[in-house]
Amino acid sequence: xxxxxxxxxxxxxxxxxxxxxxxxxxxxxxxxxxxxxxxxxxxxxxxxxxxxxxxxxxxxxxxxxxxxxxxxxxxxxxxxxxxxxxxxxxxxxxxxxxxxxxxxxxxxxxxxxxxxxxxxxxxxxxxxxxxxxxxxxxxxxxxxxxxxxxxxxxxx
Numbered sequence: 001x002x003x004x005x006x007x008x009x010x011x012x013x014x015x016x017x018x019x020x021x022x023x024x025x026x027x028x029x030x031x032x033x034x035x036x037x038x039x040x041x042x043x044x045x046x047x048x049x050x051x052x053x054x055x056x057x058x059x060x061x062x063x064x065x066x067x068x069x070x071x072x073x074x075x076x077x078x079x080x081x082x083x084x085x086x087x088x089x090x091x092x093x094x095x096x097x098x099x100x101x102x103x104x105x106x107x108x109x110x111x112x113x114x115x116x117x118x119x120x121x122x123x124x125x126x127x128x129x130x131x132x133x134x135x136x137x138x139x140x141x142x143x144x145x146x147x148x149x150x151x152x153x154x155x156x
Contacts, residue, residue, distance in 0.1 A: 003093055004086075012036065014043070 006025060007013060013025040026036045074082075108118040123142060130138040 002090075004089065012039065 006015075008025075008027065011027050011029075014022065015025065016022045024040055026033065026040070111118045111121045114121075119142075123140070127137065127140065
């Protein structure tokens with residue numbers, strides 16, 4: 001899709017395409033990433049065991065009403081702002097390029113045999129590519145978690 005049907009102000013989004021492929025967007029600015037990962041793991045593990053019979057638990061209302069359209073009443077200034085935002089969004093999207101390389105030579109287990117963290121390996125590969133493309137090193141952000149320790153949290 002074009003990204004216009006995503007809510008980037010929401011911390012959790014599960015996206016399921018008509019062909020059955022699924023993805024997840026997790027914005028952890030308002031919360032630690034660890035519970036988010038636990039939620040995704042639970043969903044994936046539940047579906048792996050029995051996709052057709054995934055139980056949602058007793059606290060979920062099984063008889064939900066059909067959704068109803070919400071009609072927003074807007075003025076012309078708001079509508080113009082939405083149009084401007086759509087143009088800016090399209091310009092931003094059109095400036096992006098994505099290529100996927102299906103790498104078959106080695107994976108995380110091959111990297112671990114070298115006694116290197118797969119995450120660190122990938123971070124260094126990104127840094128090397130950036131340096132080669134731009135002639136300088138880029139800014140780096142890598143989180144570490146102390147959440148498992150007393151008063152722990154996600155640190156950067």
